[in-house]
Amino acid sequence: MKRRSLLGLSLLPLLQAMPALAAxxxxxxxxxxxxxxxNWVKHLSAAGFTVHVNDVDDTGPIRQKLGMPEQFAGCHTATVGRYVIEGHVPAADIRKLLATKSAALGLSVPGMVIGSPxxxxxxxxxxxxxxxxxxxxQSSVFSAYNQPRKDT
Structure with a gap:
């Protein structure tokens, strides 16, 4: 086998992983x-995400530009891959969304919920x-946290 072919084969796993790494x-x-x-940025970083922070005067115009309806507003807006992440969404849910490859716009935790990341x-x-x-x-529940236990 030629050296060029061997080099291509050895790089193949890295090249296949690049979209996932970028996401x-x-x-x-x-x-x-x-x-x-x-604190949310620290949560994402601790979960292995590479985070770039942009300080802006108002997140509303960013949210609007990205297509996230105002009723889903949190105190910050983010993008990962092709998705919009609004508010204090747990890193595990972001990873779950990336794995599903959903056609959705993204995820939201509206407001500022005590106990969220x-x-x-x-x-x-x-x-x-x-x-x-x-x-x-339209929206649907993706994950629920700190829900009261229902005794049967």
Whole structure:
């Protein structure tokens, strides 16, 4: 086998993995004074994402440009691969979305929910849902956290 062919074969796994590696880069848009956004970025970094932070005066225009409806607004907006991530979405849900290769617009945790990544306040935890937002603006529950137990 020629040297060029062997080199191509040895690089094949790396070349096949490149789209997945690129998809782990997260572009975050947040206001400069938001501490919970900084904590969310730390959560993503600890989970293995490469994060680039952009401080902006207002995340609304970014969210609008990306097509995320205002009712799903959180305190920061991010992109990963072709998806929009709005608010304090857990890193595990972002990975799950990337693995599903959904046609959805992205994920959202509207508002600032205590107990979500970046919004930790000791043992306090509010129930919340991560919403899968479709390009049409419709949403469904993707994951649920801190839900009250239902005794049967």
């Amino acid at each position: 782990t880069a997260v572009e975050v848009y947040k206001t400069p004074s938001c501490g919970c956004c900084v 970046g919004m930790e306040m000791g043992s306090r935890q509010e129930p919340y849902s991560v919403l899968l937002v479709q390009r049409s603006g």
